[in-house]
Amino acid sequence: EAGVAQSPRYKIIEKRQSVAFWCNPISGHATLYWYQQILGQGPKLLIQFQNNGVVDDSQLPKDRFSAERLKGVDSTLKIQPAKLEDSAVYLCASSLVRSSGANVLTFGAGSRLTVL
Amino acid sequence: DQQVKQNSPSLSVQEGRISILNCDYTNSMFDYFLWYKKYPAEGPTFLISISSIKDKNEDGRFTVFLNKSAKHLSLHIVPSQPGDSAVYFCAASASNYQLIWGAGTKLIIKP
Numbered sequence: 001e002a003g004v005a006q007s008p009r010y011k012i013i014e015k016r017q018s019v020a021f022w023c024n025p026i027s028g029h030a031t032l033y034w035y036q037q038i039l040g041q042g043p044k045l046l047i048q049f050q051n052n053g054v055v056d057d058s059q060l061p062k063d064r065f066s067a068e069r070l071k072g073v074d075s076t077l078k079i080q081p082a083k084l085e086d087s088a089v090y091l092c093a094s095s096l097v098r099s100s101g102a103n104v105l106t107f108g109a110g111s112r113l114t115v116l
Numbered sequence: 117d118q119q120v121k122q123n124s125p126s127l128s129v130q131e132g133r134i135s136i137l138n139c140d141y142t143n144s145m146f147d148y149f150l151w152y153k154k155y156p157a158e159g160p161t162f163l164i165s166i167s168s169i170k171d172k173n174e175d176g177r178f179t180v181f182l183n184k185s186a187k188h189l190s191l192h193i194v195p196s197q198p199g200d201s202a203v204y205f206c207a208a209s210a211s212n213y214q215l216i217w218g219a220g221t222k223l224i225i226k227p
Contacts, residue, residue: 040220042207043205091160101148103148104150104165107161108159110158
């Protein structure tokens with residue numbers, strides 16, 4: 001089974017520039033998540049999709065971050081304009097829709113963003 | 117408000133000995149707890165989970181213990197191996213399935 005694919009793995013930009021990250025989840029996983037992880041902290045959920053609908057985007061800074069999941073498969077996360085504090089690893093994860101049991105997420109390798 | 121806390125940023129253990137990683141939580145509505153392991157430059161990978169109706173779950177060298185009255189869980193790794201050196205995250209979820217994460221504990225296994 002192919003894992004969660006993310007690109008690019010690394011990106012360096014200057015503040016006020018824009019950047020986009022791409023994610024392709026595991027085939028058949030209806031739920032897709034974007035997390036932001038800052039060094040020394042746990043992952044912070046930015047947005048959760050189920051198929052192509054948004055389930056939770058309460059922690060997404062909507063003035064600069066946007067995300068879409070067209071056709072309910074792959075997804076893009078965009079930051080425009082970037083700030084210094086956006087320097088982090090952006091993790092994409094996917095999971096099956098479960099009616100019970102632990103919600104086990106499978107993560108991609110992440111996209112490391114450095115804003116100068 | 118940190119609902120899930122891992123109070124030890126790092127832990128160093130001799131190879132072959134037991135590693136014990138701790139996690140505390142505040143929300144009594146959490147019904148599942150999960151442990152993830154993360155190597156540098158990789159995403160977290162799922163290790164083991166436990167339901168709130170159980171007090172122990174075991175998978176090979178990994179055992180998770182849950183003490184609901186103390187709102188505390190721990191991950192035991194026995195015996196510890198060099199490949200276990202990683203950052204370990206504790207996460208919890210309530211019925212809405214959103215995971216709440218701790219800040220992680222870096223485990224270093226010394227040869």
